[in-house]
Amino acid sequence: MPIAADTWILDLDNTLYPPSTGLADQMNARIRAYLAKLFDADEPETRRLQAALVAEHGTTLRGLMNTRGIDPHDYLAWEHTIDYSVLHADPALAAVLGGLPGRKLLFTNGSAYHADQALDRLGLTGLFDGVFDILAGELIPKPYPESYRRFVDRYAVAPERAVFCDDLAVNLRVPEQLGMATVWVSGDPVAGPSPYEALGPRRWRAWDLTAFLRGDV
Known part of the structure; x- marks a missing residue:
């Protein structure tokens, strides 16, 4: 595992499932x-x-x-x-998330309803300690700094002990400024020598989130 953290913050769409689901x-x-x-x-x-x-x-x-x-x-x-049946249970991701130390928090620009439906189809219900949706952010989305401030305050996040995973690089700028480690989840998993690459200190790009969190090389 390339990151030591006790708070894991994950986006939902195109992060916990690949874009190829449609x-x-x-x-x-x-x-x-x-x-x-x-x-x-x-x-x-x-x-x-x-x-x-x-x-x-x-x-x-x-x-x-x-x-x-x-x-x-x-x-x-x-x-x-929306037809959520395009999503399927991901036991490997569920096992990895369940084994991560500390809290797992979902931070989405969608609604809590959308998060509930997607997590249920993915087999990830109950694995998150909190869901921060667009309404919790008072309708201010990522990447606006106000949204992150509300999130950090609500969950008392210590940025230096947190990692933020998102499929949009623009959504990682504020977490990096706050001192969080970041993982840019980039597209569908692809075959290759490694499921991720380092982009800088405490910054990674991952083609396979499950493999990255598991620490595969």
């Missing part, structure tokens, strides 16, 4: 459908709107709240239409 594609399709209805826009326009909102506000939800004053609960209702 779940993120479903989510983006639902978001674009919401935008199409709200703006009476075609597919190319909804893609442009989504990209612009994310670039300026961090998430589509925050952008629509800031620019259109939408009800976040109405927006998040699309999560109830």
Whole structure:
């Protein structure tokens, strides 16, 4: 194990499961459908709107709240239409997470409902000591510093003893500034001489999160 820590902070989407499941594609399709209805826009326009909102506000939800004053609960209702059956139990990841020393905390820009559904399908229910969702962050998502501050305060995280795992490099900048170790979980697991590489002091890129946490070389 390349990291000594007593608090393990993990993102959910495309981190605890690989992008190849297509779940993120479903989510983006639902978001674009919401935008199409709200703006009476075609597919190319909804893609442009989504990209612009994310670039300026961090998430589509925050952008629509800031620019259109939408009800976040109405927006998040699309999560109830996702087909979670594309996710399957991951006994190897469950075993590794269960064996990690200290706390395991989930930090997601999704809702608690979404986290519950995904964790259940992955066979990871009960393995986390806390779930910090977009509502717990008072609708301010990663990568905004305010969201991390609320998270750290809620769970009394000591950054120097924590590791933060996320599939988006931008979401790791604040944890690194706070003094956490970070793991950029990059895509689907691939064959190779090592499941991860060092990017710098206490910074790694991992192609296989399970193998990384297990300490495979």
